[in-house]
Amino acid sequence: MDKTIITVVGKDTVGIIAKVCTYLANNQINVLDISQTIVQDYFNMMMIADLEGASCPFAQCAKELEQLGEEIGVSIKCQREEIFKKMHRI
Numbered sequence: 001m002d003k004t005i006i007t008v009v010g011k012d013t014v015g016i017i018a019k020v021c022t023y024l025a026n027n028q029i030n031v032l033d034i035s036q037t038i039v040q041d042y043f044n045m046m047m048i049a050d051l052e053g054a055s056c057p058f059a060q061c062a063k064e065l066e067q068l069g070e071e072i073g074v075s076i077k078c079q080r081e082e083i084f085k086k087m088h089r090i
Contacts, residue, residue: 002052003032003081006065010074012043019072020045023065028055043074048081 008020017036024031029049036045051058062078069076 001050004049004051005079006047007077008045008074012038012041028053
């Protein structure tokens with residue numbers, strides 16, 4: 001598996017999850033796990049996705065998701081799982 005951590009943060013609005021998941025589905029990216037919370041009108045979502053069968057390379061997906069975030073008013077960041085784990089080691 002080619003796991004990636006995707007984070008989405010910003011002011012809560014209708015359709016954030018739908019737009020992000022539509023992009024992922026259209027690019028053959030499988031969502032393995034998802035957690036989302038809203039705290040005082042601020043949206044926070046963390047996803048673990050599998051890019052193994054993705055129709056675009058990691059760098060392109062990360063850039064397009066970042067652009068999608070700008071369009072819908074949130075910040076979307078992608079990070080490979082192995083880098084995420086190394087950065088968050090205790």
